[in-house]
Amino acid sequence: MATINVQRPERLTLAERLYLPAILNGLRLTWRHIWGERVTLQYPEEEREFKRVYRGVHRLNKDDKGRAKCVACEMCAASCPAHCITIKATEVEWPERDKIPKIFEIDELKCIFCGYCVEACPEDAIQMTRHYHLIARSREDMIFGLDKLLAIYDETKEQEVLRGVDFGVIRARIPGKEAGNPDEVQKLAYPVVGVVTKAETHHAQ
Amino acid sequence: MISQEQLIVSLALGLVLMLAMTAGAGVFTFFERKIAGWTQGRYGPNRAGPKGYLQFLADGIKFALKEDVIQDYVVKPVYVIAPGLMMIPALVLYAALPIGKPFVWNGNEVHLQVVQANVGVLYLLAVASIAVYGIVFGAWASNSRYPFFGGVRASAQMISYELAMGLSIISVVLLTSEPGINALSISNIVAGQTGYWFGFIPRWNLFANPVAFVVFLVCMFAETNRLPFDLAEAEQELVGGYHTEYSAMKFASFMLSEYVNMITMSMVMVTLFVGGWHFPGIEAIGSQVIQVLLSIGAFGIKVLFFCFLFLWVRWTLPRFRYDQLMHLGWKALLPVALASALGTAIAIALRV
Numbered sequence: 001m002a003t004i005n006v007q008r009p010e011r012l013t014l015a016e017r018l019y020l021p022a023i024l025n026g027l028r029l030t031w032r033h034i035w036g037e038r039v040t041l042q043y044p045e046e047e048r049e050f051k052r053v054y055r056g057v058h059r060l061n062k063d064d065k066g067r068a069k070c071v072a073c074e075m076c077a078a079s080c081p082a083h084c085i086t087i088k089a090t091e092v093e094w095p096e097r098d099k100i101p102k103i104f105e106i107d108e109l110k111c112i113f114c115g116y117c118v119e120a121c122p123e124d125a126i127q128m129t130r131h132y133h134l135i136a137r138s139r140e141d142m143i144f145g146l147d148k149l150l151a152i153y154d155e156t157k158e159q160e161v162l163r164g165v166d167f168g169v170i171r172a173r174i175p176g177k178e179a180g181n182p183d184e185v186q187k188l189a190y191p192v193v194g195v196v197t198k199a200e201t202h203h204a205q
Numbered sequence: 206m207i208s209q210e211q212l213i214v215s216l217a218l219g220l221v222l223m224l225a226m227t228a229g230a231g232v233f234t235f236f237e238r239k240i241a242g243w244t245q246g247r248y249g250p251n252r253a254g255p256k257g258y259l260q261f262l263a264d265g266i267k268f269a270l271k272e273d274v275i276q277d278y279v280v281k282p283v284y285v286i287a288p289g290l291m292m293i294p295a296l297v298l299y300a301a302l303p304i305g306k307p308f309v310w311n312g313n314e315v316h317l318q319v320v321q322a323n324v325g326v327l328y329l330l331a332v333a334s335i336a337v338y339g340i341v342f343g344a345w346a347s348n349s350r351y352p353f354f355g356g357v358r359a360s361a362q363m364i365s366y367e368l369a370m371g372l373s374i375i376s377v378v379l380l381t382s383e384p385g386i387n388a389l390s391i392s393n394i395v396a397g398q399t400g401y402w403f404g405f406i407p408r409w410n411l412f413a414n415p416v417a418f419v420v421f422l423v424c425m426f427a428e429t430n431r432l433p434f435d436l437a438e439a440e441q442e443l444v445g446g447y448h449t450e451y452s453a454m455k456f457a458s459f460m461l462s463e464y465v466n467m468i469t470m471s472m473v474m475v476t477l478f479v480g481g482w483h484f485p486g487i488e489a490i491g492s493q494v495i496q497v498l499l500s501i502g503a504f505g506i507k508v509l510f511f512c513f514l515f516l517w518v519r520w521t522l523p524r525f526r527y528d529q530l531m532h533l534g535w536k537a538l539l540p541v542a543l544a545s546a547l548g549t550a551i552a553i554a555l556r557v
Contacts, residue, residue: 020419023522030521034243042248 076117291339355446365534
């Protein structure tokens with residue numbers, strides 16, 4: 001008959017069987033933690049700061065005359081896997097373009113924040129900001145129209161955001177593709193950089 | 206016959222302690238959550254009121270306003286009285302404990318003690334054992350499997366640990382016993398701890414018999430159903446244990462009595478092993494009033510330390526497995542407590 005030799009655990013020493021030394025060690029550890037560092041982010045007062053590759057709420061960029069850069073080519077709507085972009089174009093007699101969007105709506109609830117629209121845009125008109133506060137009281141309010149998207153641009157004008165060309169750098173990390181500059185890739189790799197404290201906001205009671 | 210002064214002090218003390226204990230238990234729940242946070246690198250509740258200190262009020266109001274569900278299948282009379290049965294022992298246990306130095310008022314000696322029972326130690330043991338009835342009744346009346354398991358576990362655990370606890374208290378009684386002194390009276394036990402060895406080490410029973418101290422410490426956690434011995438409400442296994450079927454204020458009183466229990470057990474611990482109201486250097490203080498106030502303060506600080514220890518240990522240790530619990534109770538603590546009682550007896554016999 002075949003026998004199986006089972007490796008029995010070694011007998012514990014007296015100190016181990018008394019539990020007490022181990023318990024004291026544990027107490028010392030938790031004592032250090034009680035006085036140690038707190039890792040919780042106090043959300044309404046503090047927020048994470050992201051690198052510019054963070055894909056947050058969209059914005060529609062304006063040109064130097066304060067008009068939407070968009071030429072209503074519908075490349076973004078075509079590339080959108082979630083079909084959350086609706087564009088109705090209207091014709092204009094401007095020297096540099098002949099079409100602008102009459103309606104430009106992004107359903108932020110349908111959006112999966114993949115960033116394909118940003119990559120597809122030939123005019124760098126649609127971009128994604130680092131804002132991640134997407135709050136509304138109804139589903140209708142979550143459909144952002146032209147005004148809202150342009151207003152977000154005004155708010156985030158100073159922000160350095162994800163550009164269409166960044167996708168080339170990110171893609172380069174995929175095996176089989178041409179390798180990108182490792183420093184560039186590293187800069188884009190992990191989106192969290194730190195914490196911003198907003199002293200002026202009040203405690204949410 | 207007790208003097209009028211003693212009567213006034215006892216009644217006032219009973220009232221004040223009762224209110225202080227219930228309020229203290231509420232604050233205790235807040236610090237439980239705070240320390241849980243701190244040990245885990247979080248802040249703990251910090252939104253309700255300044256720095257979150259009103260959290261316990263918010264919790265209390267929430268419990269009071271919640272719907273009190275009584276299921277159809279429970280045994281209603283028992284179900285309803287169970288939380289009270291749990292609360293009462295927790296709130297009467299401290300009656301026999303002196304919280305400060307006895308003093309002289311109008312020529313009468315007054316003890317800062319609600320009841321000056323001459324068999325106070327027996328009273329402690331008796332009331333502490335009754336506490337399990339609240340759990341068992343609640344568990345049984347819930348008419349549901351998980352609470353039932355919780356109740357069975359709680360009673361088995363209480364029986365196992367009460368033995369070792371009683372034996373470690375016997376060591377204390379033996380240490381106090383001297384010809385002509387009633388060693389079962391708790392004020393005598395405290396008075397017996399007021400001297401010094403070599404002039405500077407206080408004669409606290411903790412130093413006289415550290416083994417009994419450790420045994421009592423472990424049993425204290427088991428008696429209050431606190432981690433690492435909270436098998437009665439092991440939420441991973443038994444949902445909520447014996448209070449699974451309870452809601453609103455009934456649940457809250459189970460919860461509160463757990464915390465009141467912790468405070469009273471800390472008080473018992475301090476009284477029996479850490480010298481009660483005694484602190485080194487108390488004899489050097491001239492004024493009687495200051496002496497009494499400082500002695501109450503010393504008692505309070507010691508109790509707070511043990512309350513903190515409860516929380517500290519809870520957030521440090523994982524729960525015992527049930528067989529380990531029984532093993533520890535019967536095969537480890539019981540023999541050790543017996544040996545300690547025997548050793549103390551022999552030492553005293555040799556000394557006398």
